[in-house]
Amino acid sequence: MRLSTWLALRCREEQFQQFLRxxxxxxxxxxxxxxxxxxxxxxxxxxxxxxxxxxxxxxKPYLAYTERSITHV
Known part of the structure; x- marks a missing residue:
């Protein structure tokens, strides 16, 4: 998957938007x-x-953020 595609998909996700605040x-x-x-x-x-x-x-920070979110649920 191209990095631009990964970014486009993430920008649509509420969790990514929360990560970026x-x-x-x-x-x-x-x-x-x-x-x-x-x-x-x-x-x-x-x-x-x-x-x-x-x-x-x-x-990298987003992946760490999602891992922390999973372990704190």
Whole structure:
């Protein structure tokens, strides 16, 4: 799965929106673009710097967040 697809799917999820502390999909998309320093999520697929930012600032912390959520239920 392309990273941009993963991001698009996550932005729609309420749990991801809670992780980002945003109220909706539109705001989640804006935050993701800002964190990755791109104009569109699709750029993450071809920009190595954006990919690293995505993994370091979004994907890894989000996976840790979901694991904590599961163990605290």
């Amino acid at each position: 945003v109220p909706d999909e539109h705001t989640a998309t804006r935050v993701v673009r800002a964190l990755c320093d791109v104009e569109s999520r699709a750029e993450v697929d071809t920009n190595p710097v954006a990919q690293k930012r995505c993994h370091d600032l979004i994907r």
